[in-house]
Amino acid sequence: MNDFIHPIPEAIDLYEEGDLNNLDIADVGEYLQEKTHIPFRIGGNVYERFSEKRIEKTSRELAGIRVRDPGKRFISGFPFQAEVDYEKRRIRDPEWKIFGILYEGVLYQRIISDLVIKKGSGLKQCILVFTNQLFGTWDEYNGRYHARVSLYGFPSLISITGLVEAPAKPKEFYVKKQMGTPAAWLKEEYQGRFLDHGDRRTTEVLKGYAMQALLFHLTGDPFCEEEDCRLFNGHWQEEVLHSQLDGRYDFCPRHDFMLNQLRGRNRSGRGAVR
Amino acid sequence: MAEKKPIFTPVSEKEVTRAIVDSFARQFIEYVESDCLIIGGGPSGLMAGRDIASKGVKTLIVERNNYIGGGFWIGGYLMNKVTVREPGQKILEELGIPYEKAVKGLYVADGPHACSKLIAAACDAGVKFANMTIFDDVVLREGNRVCGVVVNWTPVNALPREITCVDPVALEAKFVVDSTGHDACVVRKLEERGILKTAGFGAMWVEQSEDLVVEHTGEAHPGLIVTGMAVATTYGLPRMGPTFGAMLLSGRKGAQVILQKMKKK
Numbered sequence: 001m002n003d004f005i006h007p008i009p010e011a012i013d014l015y016e017e018g019d020l021n022n023l024d025i026a027d028v029g030e031y032l033q034e035k036t037h038i039p040f041r042i043g044g045n046v047y048e049r050f051s052e053k054r055i056e057k058t059s060r061e062l063a064g065i066r067v068r069d070p071g072k073r074f075i076s077g078f079p080f081q082a083e084v085d086y087e088k089r090r091i092r093d094p095e096w097k098i099f100g101i102l103y104e105g106v107l108y109q110r111i112i113s114d115l116v117i118k119k120g121s122g123l124k125q126c127i128l129v130f131t132n133q134l135f136g137t138w139d140e141y142n143g144r145y146h147a148r149v150s151l152y153g154f155p156s157l158i159s160i161t162g163l164v165e166a167p168a169k170p171k172e173f174y175v176k177k178q179m180g181t182p183a184a185w186l187k188e189e190y191q192g193r194f195l196d197h198g199d200r201r202t203t204e205v206l207k208g209y210a211m212q213a214l215l216f217h218l219t220g221d222p223f224c225e226e227e228d229c230r231l232f233n234g235h236w237q238e239e240v241l242h243s244q245l246d247g248r249y250d251f252c253p254r255h256d257f258m259l260n261q262l263r264g265r266n267r268s269g270r271g272a273v274r
Numbered sequence: 275m276a277e278k279k280p281i282f283t284p285v286s287e288k289e290v291t292r293a294i295v296d297s298f299a300r301q302f303i304e305y306v307e308s309d310c311l312i313i314g315g316g317p318s319g320l321m322a323g324r325d326i327a328s329k330g331v332k333t334l335i336v337e338r339n340n341y342i343g344g345g346f347w348i349g350g351y352l353m354n355k356v357t358v359r360e361p362g363q364k365i366l367e368e369l370g371i372p373y374e375k376a377v378k379g380l381y382v383a384d385g386p387h388a389c390s391k392l393i394a395a396a397c398d399a400g401v402k403f404a405n406m407t408i409f410d411d412v413v414l415r416e417g418n419r420v421c422g423v424v425v426n427w428t429p430v431n432a433l434p435r436e437i438t439c440v441d442p443v444a445l446e447a448k449f450v451v452d453s454t455g456h457d458a459c460v461v462r463k464l465e466e467r468g469i470l471k472t473a474g475f476g477a478m479w480v481e482q483s484e485d486l487v488v489e490h491t492g493e494a495h496p497g498l499i500v501t502g503m504a505v506a507t508t509y510g511l512p513r514m515g516p517t518f519g520a521m522l523l524s525g526r527k528g529a530q531v532i533l534q535k536m537k538k539k
Contacts, residue, residue: 068473068510077471082492082500083509089489098489100482100512184377 004218008038008266009126012214015043015116018096018132020160024203025130031207032214035250035259037266038126045094046115046129058111059087065107067136070145074104074138097132099161105135105151116155126217127155128210134161149209149240152222156213160202163209167237169194194237205244215255218262226252305334305402310532311423311447312336313409313460316344317389317518318502319453320396321365321525326532327399334445335401338408338428343389344455346518354385359484362519365526369395388518409459410442412450412498418469420497422446423460448539449532451499453525456513458504461494470495473510483512484520491527493535501528 012032014025029040047055063079063086090096116127135157136145149162159166168174173190177183187196195201208230215231216222224231227239228247234240251259310326312319315337327333335342349356358366358373363381366373371391373383406428413422426442452460464470487505494500500508501524514520 066473066510080470080494080509082490082494085492086489098482098485100486 004262005220006123006218008262009217010039010124012038012040012126012128013043013116014040014210015046015127015129015155016131017046017112017129018090018094018099020130020132021198021202022200023130023160023206027203028130028207028210032210035211035263036214037263038214043116043127046112047091048094050115055088055091056084058115059084059091061111062087062091062103062108065104065111067102067104067145070102070136071143074107074145099133101134102145102147103133103135104145105137105148105157108133108135109151109153109155109157112157113153113155123154123217126214128213129155129157130206131157131159132161134159134165150213152213152216154217156216158206158209158213160206161197163202163205163240164195164197164199167194167234167240169237193241195241201241201245205240208244211251215258224252224255226254228252229255231255301402302404305332305404306445308332308334308445308447309536310334310449310451311445312451312453313423314344314451314453314455314502314504315339315342315403315405316453316455316502317346317392317521318504318525318528319344319451320346320392320401321522322451322453322499322501322528322532323401323525324392324396324399325526325529327396327401329533330400331533331536333401334447335396335403336407336409336423336425336445337403337405340406342393342403342405346389346392346521347385349385355382356385356388357382357517358519358522359517360519362517362522365519365522409454409463412460412463412467413444413446417496420450420460420464420495421448423450448536449497449499451501451528451532452494452504452508453501453528455503456507458500458507460498461500461504461508464495464498472508483514484517486511487514487520488523488527491524492531499528499531501525 014029016025025042033040060079063083064076067074112129116129134147135151136147139146147162147166149159149166151157170190170193173186176186195205212222212231222231223233226232227243228249229252230244230250232243234243309332312323312333312335315335319335323333323335346356348354358381360379363373366383369391371383371388373381376382407425408428408431409423410426411424412420413424415421422445424442424444426440430438430440450460452458454460458472461472465472483506490505490509490511491501492499494508502521503514505524506513
């Protein structure tokens with residue numbers, strides 16, 4: 001566990017992309033503020049302040065970072081106009097509900113970074129972007145792309161779709177699905193054991209991911225090995241639900257101490273900036 | 275005793291042959307040039323054809339099989355029930371296809387009833403068909419705009435070249451629709467010529483693929499509209515599985531794109 005390697009940010013900026021299916025971003029912000037005494041700001045839709053020309057450019061960039069084959073390394077290519085038009089429609093509609101395209105996560109982060117990081121702001125802001133789109137990163141170990149819930153960096157990205165699709169569901173779920181059991185029946189049978197789209201537990205679960213993003217900003221190390229700590233990097237849905245909802249504590253003693261220290265250093269930072 | 279009159283009027287063999295040849299030739303000559311050529315007579319092609327032709331647009335569907343309808347006769351695993359997700363059932367209603375609710379948002383219809391009604395609706399709207407006719411190549415004009423297709427009889431394709439070598443013929447049109455399913459034959463032909471590059475379809479993800487297929491339906495290349503599962507192949511979208519709502523809606527969207535473009539012209 002690193003100590004704080006970066007200055008404590010003046011504020012945590014929370015942005016959104018697409019329809020977040022009732023995710024309560026303000027509730028996530030209040031949680032972070034309560035635990036760290038760093039104020040939060042609601043930044044709104046990542047695209048809303050930009051000109052048509054800029055939207056056109058961003059649409060083209062996004063259309064060019066689709067992962068065509070998750071089993072192969074990403075190769076950039078020229079997107080079709082229909083793909084650019086799709087991105088334009090998606091960007092222009094803040095209530096956009098459709099997902100299912102897997103984007104190259106690191107390049108996605110770079111595109112979003114150009115939109116939300118202001119020149120000269122350095123590390124004064126900790127920026128978190130919540131999206132309903134799906135991104136993945138290449139896994140050298142097994143030679144394929146994996147969908148991710150989060151990608152920490154500057155800014156950090158957290159995907160509500162990734163939260164449902166990336167951590168694995170119970171093994172028996174996949175076996176039964178392969179045998180042809182309809183998804184609707186399986187969802188009923190395994191109800192509660194994994195997160196579904198629009199799940200009422202999403203906001204609570206994402207508070208832990210948001211804290212991981214902040215810890216990454218401060219220390220470069222977002223995770224904890226303790227499965228009861230909300231900083232645990234769960235790969236299975238059941239692990240995610242345990243560490244975020246049923247753990248023995250919010251944070252393990254080590255991280256609790258660290259957050260205490262953070263609150264102590266940041267007494268002046270109380271109060272949300274709206 | 276009075277001689278029993280035959281039921282059918284006596285007509286000689288040569289007259290039957292003459293009627294077939296004459297009727298086919300007249301239609302073929304007329305449709306050597308159409309407004310819209312649809313390659314593939316599956317659900318998305320039929321739906322596109324029905325909507326376009328109902329606006330008085332001269333439309334020909336080219337189908338490599340003898341039968342029209344593609345995979346719409348049967349659902350998954352050779353079972354002849356087809357499913358649509360909401361709002362696909364609205365098209366079933368519009369075409370007079372009976373259906374029942376399976377679960378919330380999912381409807382089931384009889385494949386033979388659904389498919390035959392859709393074919394009939396396309397025919398009633400004025401669509402003409404060239405079945406047993408296989409797509410061979412594209413006709414390109416200035417700026418590589420797709421302006422038609424080259425076709426041949428399907429059986430010719432099945433014979434070895436040493437036995438028969440029948441040259442294909444070309445058909446021209448203002449717009450060509452690729453509704454050839456996963457094969458995306460027309461798009462692939464452009465890819466072969468280095469004009470565009472497809473992505474190939476991804477893994478099956480029913481919930482997402484239907485929306486994405488409809489959203490990406492449109493002009494993939496000047497003069498070429500892509501509908502149905504050919505959209506998934508062109509853009510590398512997830513595979514769909516045995517649901518047909520997106521095929522119908524994609525066909526309808528393809529028709530809207532063409533009608534809009536024709537209006538602008």
